[in-house]
Amino acid sequence: MYARPTVDGKLLSFGVSGKLWKDALVMYDRETGTLWSHVTGVAIQGKLSGMRLDPIPALQTAWAEWKRTYPNGLVLSKGAGLGPPTGMRNVYESYFKNEEQLGIFGTKNPDQRLPGKEYVVGLVVDRATVAYPFRHLSRQPLVNDVIDGRPVVVTFSAGSATGAVFSRAVGGRFLTFGGFHQEQDQLVMTDAETATTWHAVSGEAIRGPLRGTRLFRLPSTLSFWFAWKGFYPGTRLWEP
Numbered sequence: 173m174y175a176r177p178t179v180d181g182k183l184l185s186f187g188v189s190g191k192l193w194k195d196a197l198v199m200y201d202r203e204t205g206t207l208w209s210h211v212t213g214v215a216i217q218g219k220l221s222g223m224r225l226d227p228i229p230a231l232q233t234a235w236a237e238w239k240r241t242y243p244n245g246l247v248l249s250k251g252a253g254l255g256p257p258t259g260m261r262n263v264y265e266s267y268f269k270n271e272e273q274l275g276i277f278g279t280k281n282p283d284q285r286l287p288g289k290e291y292v293v294g295l296v297v298d299r300a301t302v303a304y305p306f307r308h309l310s311r312q313p314l315v316n317d318v319i320d321g322r323p324v325v326v327t328f329s330a331g332s333a334t335g336a337v338f339s340r341a342v343g344g345r346f347l348t349f350g351g352f353h354q355e356q357d358q359l360v361m362t363d364a365e366t367a368t369t370w371h372a373v374s375g376e377a378i379r380g381p382l383r384g385t386r387l388f389r390l391p392s393t394l395s396f397w398f399a400w401k402g403f404y405p406g407t408r409l410w411e412p
Contacts, residue, residue, distance in 0.1 A: 173391075174213050174225035179203065194402050195275030211393065211403050227391035231373070237332035240357055241373050274398045281398045285409060288398035293335035294407070295392045297322050301404040303397065304328075305411075309335060312412045314352040314361055314372070316340065324390060325349050327372040329359055335394065338375045338387035 176184050184201040191198040191207065193216060199208040206218030213225035231238070238245060267273060274281060274288040281288035292303040300320035309315070309328035317324050323340040325347075340346045351362035352372060359372040368380030375387030393400070401407060 173228045173230040175228055177223075177225065179220065192276065195277070195279055195399060196403075209403075211395075211399075229389035229391045231334065231336060231389075232394045233329075233334040233373075234332035237329060237334055237373065241371070274396075279398060279402070281401075282405065283397070283401045283409075286397040288396065290397040291333070292395055292397050292400055293326065293328075293337065293392050294395050294400045294404070295319065295324070295326075295337055295390065296404070297324070297390070301407040303395075303400050303404075303407050303409050304335065305397065305409070306333065306335075308410065308412050313359075314349060315410065316348055317410065325361075325387075327352070327359070327361065329373060334373060335392065336373055336375065337390045337392045339390060340387075342382065342385060342387065 176186070178184070182203050184203050186199045186201050186208070189198045189200040189207055193209055194211075197210045198216070199210050200206065201208065201220070204219040206215045206220040206223075208215050208225065213227055215221050215223045233241075271287065271289050286292075286305055286307075291306040293306075293309070295302045295304070297319040302317070302319055304315065304326055306328075309326070310330050313328040313330065315326040317326060323346045325338050325340050327336050327338075328334070340348070345365065347363040347365050349361045349363050349370070351360075353360060360369050360378070361372045362369050362380075363382075366381045368377045368382040368385075370377050370387065375389055377383050377385040
């Protein structure tokens with residue numbers, strides 16, 4: 173998700189170009205015809221080539237997880253009901269089931285440390301990139317990490333395959349998180365410095381001295397490993 177910039181006094185509006193770059197969708201803006209990577213947010217061809225869109229932190233999750241976390245959240249509607257029309261099939265169903273097919277045209281896995289279609293939570297901090305594999309997060313769903321000198325915490329809800337990343341900086345100090353567990357129908361964690369309890373998906377402090385404070389969410393990307401590695405060949409692969 174990105175903020176739409178204003179160029180020459182015009183707010184850019186985007187559409188799907190129908191093109192692919194590195195097996196990923198390419199957007200275009202209607203005002204200048206520039207082509208943009210939807211993965212990196214960078215203009216790759218056209219008048220605005222080299223310009224980068226500002227990412228907005230978003231959460232890719234299951235509907236049930238979203239409703240539990242944000243019960244008053246709004247739903248984007250294009251005039252149709254929720255879900256696909258009756259009888260419509262997912263044209264990518266066979267692609268997702270075939271673990272050997274990487275990309276539309278048969279891309280090779282650039283790094284055999286993980287299967288090509290292993291899901292990862294990808295993170296970019298300044299010039300550093302890190303991939304957190306689902307297989308590792310399933311065993312260790314709370315990660316205190318430091319990326320390019322910036323302390324972060326990664327949380328993972330295995331039930332909804334939801335990965336979230338937050339800055340650990342709060343009020344001029346860095347917090348260290350632990351105590352990850354299920355509390356009623358929510359995942360929570362506790363920081364060692366203040367013993368505050370936090371909701372692990374929203375990053376909101378729900379009990380303790382920092383109640384009402386919200387951790388700053390960092391933009392992250394849910395991706396296949398082969399695709400993330402293809403865009404960011406120098407990425408660090410996190411392991412417990």
